[in-house]
Amino acid sequence: MSHQTQVVVIGGGQAGLAAGYHLRRLGLDFIILDAQTTPGGAWQHAWDSLRLFSPAAYSSLPGRLMPPQSGETYPDVQHVVEYLADYEKRYELPVERPVRVLGVHRDGQLLRVETDSGTWHARAAISATGSWWRPFLPAISSHAAFGGRQLHTVEYRSPADFAGQRVIVVGGGNSGAQIASDLAYDTRLTWVTQRPTRFLADDIDGRALFDAATARRRALDEGRTDTGGVASLGDIVAVPPVREARDCGLLKATPMFTRLLPEGVEWADGTRAGADTIIWCTGFRPALSHLAPLQLRGARGRITTAGTRALDEPRLHMLGYGDWTGPASATLIGVGRPARDAAREIAALLR
Incomplete structure (x- = not known):
């Protein structure tokens, strides 16, 4: 037709x-x-x-x-x-x-x-x-080696699905922080980020982010110095659940591991962590x-x-x-x- x-x-x-x-x-x-x-x-x-x-x-x-x-x-x-x-x-x-x-x-x-x-x-x-x-997964050659469950942000629903499990959340953006804070209470959580976490000031929310993005676009269009936009403020909006988990000491990030093993992950120095599930909050x-x-x-x-x-x-x-x-x-x-x-x-x- x-x-x-x-x-x-x-x-x-x-x-x-x-x-x-x-x-x-x-x-x-x-x-x-x-x-x-x-x-x-x-x-x-x-x-x-x-x-x-x-x-x-x-x-x-x-x-x-x-x-x-x-x-x-x-x-x-x-x-x-x-x-x-x-x-x-x-x-x-x-x-x-x-x-x-x-x-x-x-x-x-x-x-x-x-x-x-x-x-x-x-x-x-x-x-x-x-x-x-179109979820993105980073290119790690050992993906297939891991014997547990792997899922992306799009497949995550509730911490009840992972209660009591060893869970690794990968990603230092907003989705990674929010899902990690969601899981911080009822799982054995490891939060892994590519670079050190950068929380925005607690009083900054989407209003300020929109203003920053608009100011950056205006500056670029007018040939002025790049203001850095949202990226200059930080990576993670400290919404109340994220603030609560962070302030309770439950939201501490670990540097990115180098490879997956059948039973978990390994860092460059040989340190290992076991995992039942890996959640890729990688954009x-x-x-x-x-x-x-x-x-x-x-x-x-x-x-x-x-x-x-x-x-x-x-x-x-x-x-x-x-x-x-x-x-x-x-x-x-x-x-x-x-x-x-x-x-x-x-x-x-x-x-």
């Missing part, structure tokens, strides 16, 4: 919904194709205890403030999912799901979007698939396989953009993949501005 529209948005999470909001305000005809069966994007697959870094009012998509969660300063995952579902409904955004996009192709004056439920032809497309669907890569037919990736695998627009395919915009597609664009509060800019550029293109 073949369909036609002005704009196809690929992905129905926070970035796709923000794009839809601005496309609707500009009066464009569009469709949002979402591979998930229900609203909420990647948030509906996160671990149970995950909380936002910012209060609800500072974690909102354009046009609609996230309501506060009763009794909580930092909303939990379910609150975010409910907010996204309400947002989609409130603005009557045209989301079709579950629809998996297989590939985006050039087709004369149009882009042809092939899916598992038909073909869409459009004059422009916005890719908003994020990175949750993600952008989920861009659907764009492979366009052959846009450079030597490092990244699509070169001017703002959100792909330089080698001006009908395509990239939204929500991090600072290279807009300051803090992978966050709820940060995606609104680049979504607006992308919608405006597309409207100009269509005119």
